[in-house]
Amino acid sequence: MSEQRPNNNSRLVIKLMAVVLGMFGFGFALVPLYDVFCDITGINGKTNPYAATYDVQDVDTSRTIMVEFITRTNTGMPWEFEARTKRIAVHPGELKTVQFYARNPTTRDIVGQAIPSVSPGTAALYLNKTECFCFNQQPLQAGQDVLMPMQFYVDPQIPEDIEVFTLSYTLYDVTGTSSTVAMNRG
Amino acid sequence: MSNAAEHLHHDEHHDHKPAGIMRWLNTTNHKDIGTLYLWFAFIMFLIGGAMAMVIRAELFQPGLQLVDPNFFNQMTTVHGLIMVFGAVMPAFTGLANWMVPLMIGAPDMALPRMNNWSFWILPFAFLILLSSLFLEGGGPNFGWTFYAPLSTTYSNDSTALFVFSVHIMGASSIMGAINVIVTIFNMRAPGMTWMKMPLFVWTWLITAFLLIAVMPVLAGAVTMVLTDKFFGTSFFDAAGGGDPVLFQHIFWFFGHPEVYIMILPAFGIISQIVPTFSRKPLFGYASMVYATASIALLSFIVWAHHMFTTGMPVAAELFFMFATMLISVPTGVKVFNWVATMWRGAISFEIPMLFALAFIVLFTIGGFSGLMLAITPVDFQYHDTYFVVAHFHYVLVTGAIFSIMAAVYYWLPKWCGKMYDETLAKWHFWCSLISVNLLFFPMHFVGLAGMPRRIPDYALQFADFNKWISIGGFAFGLSQLIFLALLIKASRKQGEPATDQVWEGAQGLEWEIPSPAPYHTFETPPMVK
């Protein structure tokens, strides 16, 4: 038995090292897994980063949902940024468009990226954006301003208890970092 | 139980070891490495304790007296890191090194060369961490949980050193864990079947699996912090499509099993000591093994109970609340089994038993506050207050550390061949017991009354309790100097000679070899019937 030990040992060590490497990989795999998890559960109110297609025929006029918009700029982002519509009442399934205004008051060109967040988080699962400025980066030249549309509808499957939800956009200055950063969220 | 005694004479011929410092640097002997780990852990315990003294001195009264808030944050951070990775974990690894081969009748650990490495990289890890405190801007100041973006965008450059040192600590733990697993799998004496293994071996085996499962995740987390801070990635930065809450999910996926890494071996130790001094076999051996395994498995699905306030859907909060509450079932089984072991035994109260009894009661109090913390709606009130601080110190100090002390008193006569100094030991126990409760019990009150954790200064209503807490803290710190004196005495081989069995009720292979344990043991495997 003792002669076999070194062999046994190295085989077991290799297996255990494989577990270690696997778990190291799993740590990184948690990053995309977390996104999947968020998509399912609505943690942090992340919205879908890709444009949805509008395929709802039945508008549920028996219900009205109030959608509020909040705009914020992050530290170091000098743009003016506001929602032209602060709140809007929609029927589930109804397609609506709202406008956001941004202006770069500085003397330099800046690339902005808006990050959405919905509260309560579960509402994010039923918010479908067919068109949004947050899907892409927004470059604005010095002094330039822009009116940015956002088109969305609320899935009629939205739970009865959600009557109002808030969509916030935080605008970040991503000038210069845009090439190195993966834009995987809209 | 075995015929180990027949081989003792044979063993003694080999009992010559190299002298001087090279013995310790090059050693591959499990007993030497165990000793190194234990001394290292004790030194780290004193250093981490000194930092706790700085914290308690600053909090002795309201206002800022001794340190500035930035240094205070470094103290809380490094205190946590040192106690978790430098004191508790290496102490358990040291005990595993010493005792696992002796308990399963193996001549040494399976991978002695790696064993040497896994110890000797550890001092460097802590040298790096401690030296970062002396850099301009200081060391890590974002809490031992290093939440992003405080540890990424908003931290100083010493974060690189922090990340590097955590990597080394992780590597050390992983090597130690692999060694334990391979030793237990391949080196058990003939007849030492799985369900005959002492519980300390069982709990360590399960702990080792937890270690190799989650330490790599921690390594991943610190790597992401490093690349976010220095290499422009955006794992945790919303601007680049990341999410700071993701960090907490990854960290606690490591962090919660980590909590059990620090308590499962303690369960094993208590399960060795209570039967010995009750002179009665452990009640429910099999259920102890299953309870340990189920605690370990459950520990992977409860992590988000550390994050209830981050904003989760109700369904997730309910799931993590229920899963967390469930953990109290196997934990309760353990406590009940220990009490049942004592029931109708013939109990005597030697020092290891005193520590073990203190463990059972105080750990259970920590368990009660843990159950309270599991209840999500109430956790919103408890979260990040001193109630949490009280909870995890009951679990880790009067839990993990008391169990380590119990283990040291229990096995010290086997290691040194001499009984410990009874008077010093009694002083150490009673001073520690009283001061530790003065230190941590009032923290429940200030926490419930609304004192947040990790603050260098507090509102006046918390002043009275904080004074008592600090006094308890200083007393507990000083009490450990008694332990230091006792350990120095023991390592100089002073004291009454110990018998081979040491304790009247002791059972197991480790008590069948001479005291002190010879340098080489079980070179011919004993037969376990």
Added chain:
Amino acid sequence: MGRGVITALFATLLTSGVVAEPSQLNLRRGVTDISAQVYDLHMTIFYICVVIGIVVFGAMLYAMVFHRKSRGVKPANFHESVRVEVAWTVVPFIILIGMAIPAASTLIDMEDASQADVTVLVTGSQWKWHYKYMDRDVEYYSVLATQPEQIANKFNKGENYLLEVDRPLVIPTDKKVRFLVTSDDVIHSWWVPDFAVKKDANPGFINEAWAKVNEPGIYRGQCAELCGKDHGFMPVVVIAKEPADYEAWITEQEGIQRKAKEEEQKLLAMNMEMDELMEVGARVYQSACAACHMPNGEGLPGVFPALKGSAIATGEMTKHIDVVVNGVSGTAMQAFGKQLSLKELAAVITYERNAWGNNTGDTVQAKDVNALMTGK
């Protein structure tokens, strides 16, 4: 041992009339229906724990007293009993279910922030809170009001030491107030114990919580998530007023804030003298900048940069204004354009360019700051 005794003592202390309000020992009942539910839940679970503790520690104590070797007892040898093992697995499980049901129902109530009457956006930043009423034109910052001398033990500490702010949040009683919580930099946590509301402020994301306060009063809390150096110095103070008083207050505030903006625009043409700028600037610097850059302008080496002799504070003026107004992304430097008035910004920049031997001799006027902010 007798730790059971201490637990029991704990219980008596809590229930006896010894403890006057606000409790120094226990969770407070608070002033909302939810906080009362939370308190009851807390006490229920605490009592269950006490009972379990008495049973377990009692059995243990009994064994320690009566099954001592020194009494000459002979140890029994039983070490297994499936029936007992099953019992103490199942019974705790049933107790847990008993706890989980009320906990779940309270939780579901807490998380339902719909149909709010008032919505406030709460934004944390290092180390202050910002409140914005979503339905009204009122927003402001709320910072610690305790004097630095009290913290440094030079003055006596006041009654609400570290729990007082310059401008508390004001909300109406008997109305459902929804808090949307977010952050500008690191993670903070907005906590008012009397409302049983604690919600993390995550940068880039919003969270929500709500409270319906039953009694008018002043309620104090603190930031509950480690957020850097002055984490211990960003309290939350909320004043709950009767709806009519609240309405009067918020209408008044709207008027004041509108007027201040108009005044500011009118004053653009006016130039201030160096002395006045320096005087105002020194005051603003102490309240807004000194926490990081230190009162002597030397910063904290390795953590917060010095302004004394710095390239920005002695270099090109527009760059300096840009940094102060917009902040620097990826650093702890905040955007003060939102926090200070044009006059205050002009004054503090002037101060930074001339204090501590930075003697650039530059004066910055409100219109310079306005020009940079609006690009006009």
